[in-house]
Amino acid sequence: RKEVEQDPGPFNVPEGATVAFNCTYSNSASQSFFWYRQDCRKEPKLLMSVYSSGNEDGRFTAQLNRASQYISLLIRDSKLSDSATYLCVVNRRGADGLTFGKGTHLIIQP
Amino acid sequence: GAGVSQSPSNKVTEKGKDVELRCDPISGHTALYWYRQSLGQGLEFLIYFQGNSAPDKSGLPSDRFSAERTGGSVSTLTIQRTQQEDSAVYLCASSLQGAQPQHFGDGTRLSIL
Numbered sequence: 001r002k003e004v005e006q007d008p009g010p011f012n013v014p015e016g017a018t019v020a021f022n023c024t025y026s027n028s029a030s031q032s033f034f035w036y037r038q039d040c041r042k043e044p045k046l047l048m049s050v051y052s053s054g055n056e057d058g059r060f061t062a063q064l065n066r067a068s069q070y071i072s073l074l075i076r077d078s079k080l081s082d083s084a085t086y087l088c089v090v091n092r093r094g095a096d097g098l099t100f101g102k103g104t105h106l107i108i109q110p
Numbered sequence: 111g112a113g114v115s116q117s118p119s120n121k122v123t124e125k126g127k128d129v130e131l132r133c134d135p136i137s138g139h140t141a142l143y144w145y146r147q148s149l150g151q152g153l154e155f156l157i158y159f160q161g162n163s164a165p166d167k168s169g170l171p172s173d174r175f176s177a178e179r180t181g182g183s184v185s186t187l188t189i190q191r192t193q194q195e196d197s198a199v200y201l202c203a204s205s206l207q208g209a210q211p212q213h214f215g216d217g218t219r220l221s222i223l
Contacts, residue, residue, distance in 0.1 A: 032209045042203055043214035044153070060173070085159060089210040097143060098212060102152030 003027060004101035006088050011106045013078055020074045021061040021104045023088030033064055035073050038103065044087055083108045116214035118204050122221045125194060131187040131218045135204030142185050143212060144177060146198040160186060160208060197222045
């Protein structure tokens, strides 16, 4: 099983809609979780950390389910500028570094 | 500067040549990471430094790849006898400590002819 798995998409969503995608991780001892965003031909940028109790940042809500080992990202009132690849990130097994999923490609359509 | 700085931003070289990529992390960040990303693919972890030591070299694809970090700051990634499959964007990231959010540089786009 891969350390971090994501549906690659693409998710084609009309502007203004709500979209959600999940990520599963294999290391039950993982402690740190993040969502990163990567635009085409650009470097990844931190979108938000994911906390056990769930957290919200504007239109973005992240949830963590430790029992099922998955993380979710919800985007409300989607904008054209939300089009990007969203990377799920957890800390690596047996090391301090982070493991990146391959990303979910989101396309917001006008 | 305030962010992670990588150089060169672009490098084109002939197959068989050696290349050296440089990363200057955010000041005070003890953890430094190298990744590579081929077109349309996910991030491939290469190596992780904590200070000057590399506790995890598991991602280096072959013995042609090596990396060092001196003074707990700048790191260089060296690829010897480059092959066409080495063509990719090489990204460096740093964080205050391991397992903390990583901040990425703009990357070096390496093209092997």
